[in-house]
Amino acid sequence: MTGYNSNGDVATSNGNHNNSNSNGTNGNSNGHSKPVEYTAQELHTKQLPKVGNFKMCSRDCCSKQGGANNKAGNSCLDKKGGGGHKEELVVPTPQSLLDNNNRIQCSLSPEEVRALRVLNEDTYPYEVIQEIADFIVKRAGIRPKIGIICGSGLGSLADIIQDAKVFEYEKIPNFPVSTVEGHAGKLVVGTLEGANVMAMQGRFHFYEGYPLAKCSMPVRVMKLCGVEYLFATNAAGGINPKFNVGDIMLMHDHVNMLGFAGNSPLQGPNDPRFGPRFPALVNSYNRDLINKAIEIGKTMGIESNIHVGVYSCLGGPTYETIAELKALRMMGVDAVGMSTVHEVITARHCDMKVFAFSLITNKCPIEYSDKKDEEANHEEVMAVAKNRQKACCELVSRLICEIQKGS
């Protein structure tokens, strides 16, 4: 689990590198008078960098041997005294990079270093996901059955959760941080319509700089927390000319444009504890839940605002050109956004039932025009989402109520 720890600490892990090492020289125990210097970022790399015939220990190396708490106070070079390296020629972090408290000197704030580190880590082993899930379940005191991802401006879906325990993303170990307006960056765990739920008030997008596996990593956290149903919501542009602003499109399929370009949240080694190497995606969107949502729409009196359609995710952050919108339409896409598809793929991979909908926040033009008001913008997206949050909340609550009735 190199590179991960459970407290998100950014301090150097080699707290047992004393100012004066076993050779009595300053900072370099192998006789070199001038320590080799590395940037803090290099010190975070998982590979031990080679320094001539020497290797330099990683930031996690000495903490595994007891770190600052190592009672014997041995450096990692001291094999007899309990230091852990079999390798003779390992040098600890150069003293020149440590301050008086044996922390890496760095001009970035701890928050900046954490953000950098979380940005740089792009794979999450099962054990790390398990750690995050345990952290949440232990503190929430419940195992959620339904996971909700709130789309842009749809954070109020989490505000209706009762007996809520709120976790800021910054405080969850190894969790990325939200950087987009309309995504608060909080995980809310509690009950809704008698069901245990957890909701992400803020999702992660590819355009924020996160790899897709990281964008959808919380879905795996949900799975290991006990979640069986994923409710993914988003704000999207309506390409289908029949759609109006404020309508809700229940997703029954998707076109994975990022996948066409060779990008997938499942790229890399497959861990079968999550799911198979080659998951099938037909029937990804649970038909029973779609049918129930249509019925609920009728009882809410909004059936004319409810559609069933195909969503496509592009990388963003640009909105589409007219030519792109025309191409998407030709491919059978009804609504376009910059999220959700990789979350659904991750959820299906680990066998979760998926319900997803798009709130149509803008109509996508498919003819060239000089009209400024036809250009999509995020303020409008959030304003429409805010206006329609009541209907979205009602749809979600009633559907959860139906799931509860059936269980």
Ligand SMILES: O=P(O)(O)O[C@H]1O[C@H](CO)[C@@H](O)[C@H]1O
């Ligand atoms: O998909 P969500 O997160 O709802 O947000 C959508 O709205 C934002 C653009 O306005 C993009 O992030 C797009 O993906």
Ligand SMILES: Nc1nc2[nH]cnc2c(=O)[nH]1
């Ligand atoms: N890509 C994309 N994302 C959106 N999110 C909300 N509206 C839009 C849109 O028109 N295009």
